[in-house]
Structure formats: structure tokens, C-alpha cells
Amino acid sequence: MTQEVRAVIARAEGAPVETVTIAVPDPGPGEVVVDVRACGVCHTDLHYRQGGISDDFPFLLGHEAAGVVESVGEGVTDVAPGDFVVLNWRAVCGRCRSCLRGRPWYCFSTHNATQKMRLPDGTELTPALGIGAFAEKTLVAAGQCTKVDPDASPAAAGLLGCGVMAxxxxxxxxxxxxxxxxxxxxxxxxxxxxxxxxxxxxxxxxxxxxxxxxxxxxxxxxxxxxxxxxxxxxxxxxxxxxxxxxxxxxxxxxxxxxxxxxxxxxxxxxxxxxxxxxxxxxxxxxxxxxxxxxxxxxxxxxxxxYGDCLPSRDFPMLIDLYRQGRLDLDAFVTETIALDEVEKAFERMRDGDVLRSVVVF
Missing domain, CATH: 3.40.50.720 (NAD(P)-binding Rossmann-like Domain)
Known part of the structure; x- marks a missing residue:
């Protein structure tokens, strides 16, 4: 059954972001719905808002995220409901010429969820980097979920999803x-x-x-x-x-x-x-x-x-180093904010006041 959740979108080039209600469908084959716990505010989100990535507005922003798997679609076996996961934007295919040569971190055919999240009027949303995690829940491809130690701080762990891993x-x-x-x-x-x-x-x-x-x-x-x-x-x-x-x-x-x-x-x-x-x-x-x-x-x-990373290999390893006190991921979290403070976070980012503002749900 489709769920309605709060989310942050960029409706038009250069316009301030908006907090709205969106519709998240049940996961289809190979898809997962994630209950988002935290999502970092990255420069790439600002580039989307400014039209610097593409013109496929409206965008559902946010991609440096961690959360808990809520439900999975047909054929999903690598993660299950209740798993704590970090989201990634390079779900490797396992079949392209790079993957078959044993270099999946260069996968040339990464994929996202097939279904679209939408505004209440039916308008399709383009999720930032195929994730769209400035939302209470989001729909992603199962390969975009990497299971990690659930004792890690979601605010810190989510940053591996983009900038810190890069x-x-x-x-x-x-x-x-x-x-x-x-x-x-x-x-x-x-x-x-x-x-x-x-x-x-x-x-x-x-x-x-x-x-x-x-x-x-x-x-x-x-x-x-x-x-x-x-x-x-x-x-x-x-x-x-x-x-x-x-x-x-x-x-x-x-x-x-x-x-x-x-x-x-x-x-x-x-x-x-x-x-x-x-x-x-x-x-x-x-x-x-x-x-x-x-x-x-x-x-x-x-x-x-993306730091030539392989999420399934690198995310758990870096979370283990974090849990051992050998990698200070918490140092990257300058502040935690509410969902409706993303626009203010963009202003602080432009002023150089933060390494990362992190939306915490």
C-alpha cells in the first residue's frame, strides 16, 4: 500500500526547497523501502537545486543516508526488514564488462528503483542520485542498501553514502x-x-x-x-x-x-x-x-x-573502524537539524560554516 511521508523537494531551478508530502509505493521486485534515520546535506543536493545536475525537476533531494529496512520486494535476499543499512548510489549490476572483469567498483550499468515516488497530484519525482533521502521513507534498489553494524550512529554512518566515502x-x-x-x-x-x-x-x-x-x-x-x-x-x-x-x-x-x-x-x-x-x-x-x-x-x-568504492566491501569495513575508534566519523557531523531546515543548511554550506549538516529523523 502506498505510504504518504514528509520530504524535501526542489520544484524549480534556484527556488528554495519545500517540505511536502510525497507518496512512496510498496517495493516491487528488487526494491526496498527504507525508514530513513539520518541524511547529510551534501553539495550535490545544492547542485540539483540549482539545476547544475539536470533539468528533471522536481527533485527529491538527499542521498547521504542511513536507515532501517522496512519492507522488501520480490527476489530481494541480501537485506531484510529490520536491517540497518547505509544507502549508496552505485548499485553494481554484476553483468557489465567492468563487473565481469572483476572491477565492480567501476560498474558501468548501476541501477536504481524502477518505480517512482510522486507528489500527491501524481507528478513523478526524480530522486537525487537515485536515492531521495530527505524523506521519512524512501524507495531504492536493493543493491543500494549495504548492511552495517546497527550500533553505529545513523548521522555518522550515513555520510559514507557520498562525501566521506568519496x-x-x-x-x-x-x-x-x-x-x-x-x-x-x-x-x-x-x-x-x-x-x-x-x-x-x-x-x-x-x-x-x-x-x-x-x-x-x-x-x-x-x-x-x-x-x-x-x-x-x-x-x-x-x-x-x-x-x-x-x-x-x-x-x-x-x-x-x-x-x-x-x-x-x-x-x-x-x-x-x-x-x-x-x-x-x-x-x-x-x-x-x-x-x-x-x-x-x-x-x-x-x-x-565515488572513491572507487565497492559499498559491500568498504562500508562495513569503515563502520568497523569507526566503532573501534580508529575513524572519527562523528567529526564530520557539524550539526544535526530537522527536515524543514535544509534550506538554512544550504546557506551555512555556502558560507563555509559546516562540514556537514545532517537531517535526523
Whole structure:
């Protein structure tokens, strides 16, 4: 039976979000209804609201979420009612050319729920990243649910659903940071701060956090940065080189998504070093680099998709580290808010006042 729940939608480009009633259908084959317990306010939600992702309005916002499985559809066996789960937006298919080659974290055919959630007048909603979790309940594909330790805080656990996983994965999975490596992270918002934490988990000897906001640099210190650079005060490339014996860092993670900061990352790495782009650019941005420098500096230039994560592998592992006190996910939760405070959270995000506001139900 269809349920009516409260949810936050973006009805039109640039318009303030609205808290409305939506209809959530019973799960069909391969689908799950999740009772959402917490959902982080991510920059991607703001991009949806501003029309920067697509024009498929109205959007049901929210995607960094954790909750409890309420009901499952036909054929669902990996999760059951009562399971505590973190939602993900890359439900792997197991059949595409990447999955069949043993690289499911690159799955080229990820999927979402088939049915649509709707407004009371029947208007179909487009769920953000196929999730739509600024809602008391949401409908997702079963593969978007990863069962984790139920004793974890929903507010902290849900952040693995996007930004924190993207940052940790950029360091551990994509950048393959190893023991004794030097790492520089350019941009220390939620994703960059998570890249700092991931580098620390991987055993990096030197972790240089770069930002223009001293508040974010202070947070990076708490999460494992050994050095900080305020890019408003000094040239970050020269600072990183000075801190690494004049060579540059083994791995540089760009978590801003701008041509200027990517160039900084490119020239701040050591010869044969690695650049990881995890910051999300906008369509009009272009990059120009001397091809001879690309060749002559060697190494790897990589893009990190969702931290190249495999949710079934990575989410439980990171929750275990959190429960052991080795990964401070709580540090990413700046504030908890009510569902009708999402628009205010967007304002605080733009002002740089938070790592994450988290809606708690």
C-alpha cells in the first residue's frame, strides 16, 4: 500500500526547497523501502537545486543516508526488514564488462528503483542520485542498501553514502596511499577532510592540508593532517615542495574541482607521483597543460569515481573502524537539524560554516 511521508523537494531551478508530502509505493521486485534515520546535506543536493545536475525537476533531494529496512520486494535476499543499512548510489549490476572483469567498483550499468515516488497530484519525482533521502521513507534498489553494524550512529554512518566515502576512497582506493607516503590534499571541505582521514588510515607519513579557510585547516589537523597551508597567504605548490624536501608529494588529491587547483595539484606532486581528481567540475570548465610536462613528469593522473568504492566491501569495513575508534566519523557531523531546515543548511554550506549538516529523523 502506498505510504504518504514528509520530504524535501526542489520544484524549480534556484527556488528554495519545500517540505511536502510525497507518496512512496510498496517495493516491487528488487526494491526496498527504507525508514530513513539520518541524511547529510551534501553539495550535490545544492547542485540539483540549482539545476547544475539536470533539468528533471522536481527533485527529491538527499542521498547521504542511513536507515532501517522496512519492507522488501520480490527476489530481494541480501537485506531484510529490520536491517540497518547505509544507502549508496552505485548499485553494481554484476553483468557489465567492468563487473565481469572483476572491477565492480567501476560498474558501468548501476541501477536504481524502477518505480517512482510522486507528489500527491501524481507528478513523478526524480530522486537525487537515485536515492531521495530527505524523506521519512524512501524507495531504492536493493543493491543500494549495504548492511552495517546497527550500533553505529545513523548521522555518522550515513555520510559514507557520498562525501566521506568519496574522500577516503580517493586516498585509499584511487590514490593507493601507502605507509610512509607524503600526501597533499587541496581543498578541505567534507570530501577533502575525508581524504586526509583516509591518508592517515593508510599510514601516510606526511599529510599536507591546503585550503583558504583556517577553520577547515584546523579540522584537517584533527583528522590527521601533519601540516597545513593557507593558499591565500602562500603559493601552495611552493609550500608543498618545501615541506617534501623540494620534490613534491607522492600523492596529491584535488578535492575542489577547478582548473586552477588541478594545476596546483599537477605541479605539487613528485616526479612519477599521482594526482587524484575527486573534486567535481562544472561543464564549462576546461584544463590546459603543456603536453611535455604531462609526459616528462610521469606518474599517474587519475579521476576518482565515488572513491572507487565497492559499498559491500568498504562500508562495513569503515563502520568497523569507526566503532573501534580508529575513524572519527562523528567529526564530520557539524550539526544535526530537522527536515524543514535544509534550506538554512544550504546557506551555512555556502558560507563555509559546516562540514556537514545532517537531517535526523
Amino acid at each position: 574522500g577516503i576512497g580517493a586516498a585509499v582506493n584511487t590514490g593507493q596511499v601507502g605507509r610512509g607516503d607524503s600526501v597533499a590534499v587541496i581543498g578541505c571541505g567534507g570530501v577533502g577532510a575525508a581524504a586526509v582521514a583516509g591518508s592517515s588510515l593508510a599510514g601516510a607519513a606526511k599529510i599536507i592540508a591546503v585550503d583558504i579557510d583556517d577553520r577547515k585547516l584546523a579540522t584537517a589537523r584533527k583528522l590527521g593532517a601533519t601540516h597545513t597551508v593557507n593558499a591565500k597567504e602562500v603559493d601552495p605548490v611552493e609550500a608543498i615542495r618545501e615541506m617534501t624536501g623540494g620534490f613534491g608529494a607522492d600523492v596529491v588529491i584535488e578535492a575542489v574541482g577547478r582548473p586552477e587547483t588541478y594545476r596546483q595539484a599537477f605541479y605539487a606532486r613528485d616526479l612519477a607521483g599521482t594526482v587524484v581528481l575527486v573534486g567535481v567540475a562544472t561543464p564549462e570548465m576546461t584544463l590546459e597543460l603543456p603536453l611535455l610536462d604531462v609526459f616528462g613528469r610521469g606518474g599517474s593522473l587519475k579521476s576518482s569515481w
